[in-house]
Amino acid sequence: MLRAPVLMRACSGSGAAAAALSGGADLPRFILRLLIAALGVGSVVATSVAAQSFPARPIRLVVPSGAGGVTDILARAIGQRLTERLGQQVLVDNRPGASGIVGSQIIAAAVPDGHNLLMVFPSHVVNPSLYAKLPYDTIRAFAPITMVSAVSTTLLVPGNSKAKTLPELIALAKDPASNINYGSVGRGSIGHPATEMLATSTGMKVTHIAYKGSPQILSALLNGEIQMYMIASVGAALPHIQSGRLRALGVSTAKRLPSLPDVPAVAESVPGFEALGWNGLLAPAATPAAVIDRLHREVVQTVNTADFLKLLANEGAMPVGNSPAQFAAVIRADIAKWARVIRQAGISPE
Numbered sequence: 001m002l003r004a005p006v007l008m009r010a011c012s013g014s015g016a017a018a019a020a021l022s023g024g025a026d027l028p029r030f031i032l033r034l035l036i037a038a039l040g041v042g043s044v045v046a047t048s049v050a051a052q053s054f055p056a057r058p059i060r061l062v063v064p065s066g067a068g069g070v071t072d073i074l075a076r077a078i079g080q081r082l083t084e085r086l087g088q089q090v091l092v093d094n095r096p097g098a099s100g101i102v103g104s105q106i107i108a109a110a111v112p113d114g115h116n117l118l119m120v121f122p123s124h125v126v127n128p129s130l131y132a133k134l135p136y137d138t139i140r141a142f143a144p145i146t147m148v149s150a151v152s153t154t155l156l157v158p159g160n161s162k163a164k165t166l167p168e169l170i171a172l173a174k175d176p177a178s179n180i181n182y183g184s185v186g187r188g189s190i191g192h193p194a195t196e197m198l199a200t201s202t203g204m205k206v207t208h209i210a211y212k213g214s215p216q217i218l219s220a221l222l223n224g225e226i227q228m229y230m231i232a233s234v235g236a237a238l239p240h241i242q243s244g245r246l247r248a249l250g251v252s253t254a255k256r257l258p259s260l261p262d263v264p265a266v267a268e269s270v271p272g273f274e275a276l277g278w279n280g281l282l283a284p285a286a287t288p289a290a291v292i293d294r295l296h297r298e299v300v301q302t303v304n305t306a307d308f309l310k311l312l313a314n315e316g317a318m319p320v321g322n323s324p325a326q327f328a329a330v331i332r333a334d335i336a337k338w339a340r341v342i343r344q345a346g347i348s349p350e
Contacts, residue, residue: 054114054291055088061117064103065185066096066213070233070315074148074279075119077311081302099123099188101134108136112284114291118142121232121279123188125334129342130187132349138335142282144327145295148303149317151277152253153194153230155266156237158221159245166249166269169228173204181226183217186210187350191230193338194252194275196345198230201270221246232277234259234316251316252276259316278320280327292324 059082063075072094079090095103100123110116128138136142155166163169173180184191192208199206209226211217214236220226222245231237234257240246241260250266251257252275266273281299283292300321302308312319322330 054294055086057115058089058091059086059115059117060093060110061090061119062093062095062103062107063119064095064097064100064123065121067094069185069214070151070235070277070317071119071121071279073233073315074311074317077308078119078148078281078299078302081305081308082298085298085302099127099130099186101127101131104142105135107282107284108141110284112143112286112288114283114287114295116284117145117295118282119148119279120282122190122193122277122334122338123186125331126188126190126193126338126342128335129339130347130349139328139331141285143285143287143292144324144331145281145283145292146299146303146324147278147280147320147322147327147330148299149279149312149315150320151190151232151279151315151317152234152251152257153190153232153275153277154234154237154248154252154260154263154316155198155250156221156229156231156241156246156248157227158224159240159247161227161247163249164247166264166266169249170202170204170269173199173206174202176205178205178227180204180206180228181209182206182228182230183209183211183220183226184230185213185217190232190275190277193341193345195228195230196347197275197341198266198270198273200341200344201273218246230275235314257316259313278330279317280320280330296324 061075061079063072065071076092079092082090095106100120104118104120104124107116107118124138127134157163157169163172172178182195184195187210195206198204211220214231214233217229218236218240221229222240230252237246241248248260248263251260251263252266254265254267254274256263256265303319303321309319
């Protein structure tokens with residue numbers, strides 16, 4: 001009896017065998033079945049070997065945004081813990097640019113062996129509606145691993161704003177003479193479509209101004225350059241809220257956050273409003289399923305450790321750790337949701 005590896009080599013190196021598998025050679029059926037079975041066994045063996053040898057070298061975790069934001073903070077925390085759990089160093093590689101497209105393109109084209117990972121945020125699902133053409137297929141180019149966390153955005157205004165509540169801000173922004181500007185870290189960041197969704201549903205007149213990063217937007221808000229900002233990291237804003245320099249008017253989750261119990265949910269004034277930010281891990285498509293399973297298991301265990309849960313709470317985030325299939329379903333649903341928002345807001349793709 002021929003061994004599976006021998007049959008695989010024969011099948012890949014012989015034109016006759018290849019033709020037989022496509023129905024082009026007149027071989028006995030039992031030989032065809034044996035060849036097909038051998039290919040299947042070979043695939044299982046290759047996947048098993050890949051899983052057993054993983055990780056074989058340091059892992060690159062690309063963060064398609066700059067340092068200091070909630071995505072970068074969580075990626076570094078996960079990288080540190082995975083380094084300990086996997087026995088190989090996880091190196092965080094910040095590749096900001098074009099609403100996450102630059103970093104995402106790197107991983108879409110990377111070797112699919114588990115040593116190249118991507119930490120994404122909502123721009124990943126917003127970009128297909130904001131850009132006429134992307135250098136990758138948002139769904140087909142990646143293999144979901146898990147959503148790490150869900151993040152509430154917090155609507156901020158300067159501490160000296162005339163608006164003391166969200167209804168007052170809405171009324172103020174309906175007056176074109178008010179010149180209400182809001183900041184975001186660029187087209188596709190969660191603060192951009194979330195604010196546009198709020199404006200569309202309430203009749204607010206606001207103008208979008210893009211900044212390099214969240215620290216720059218907070219500075220602009222504190223200096224009065226902009227009048228509102230929907231930030232995705234409560235931790236970064238909390239000291240300014242506590243000092244009174246900034247005022248939180250609402251959170252984007254359906255219910256109030258434990259870290260800001262006195263701040264109402266936007267939905268209390270705008271029924272049905274919800275705009276969750278999130279962070280999740282992807283690998284290049286065709287990464288072996290066994291490797292995806294290993295990464296999923298290690299990341300979920302990391303997410304549920306006490307110290308990581310504390311970090312999430314400080315950032316106003318909630319642990320998720322769903323399955324690859326569930327994360328894939330979220331990605332598809334959010335692509336459709338934000339496409340509707342962008343279309344209703346009249347934002348044209350670039």
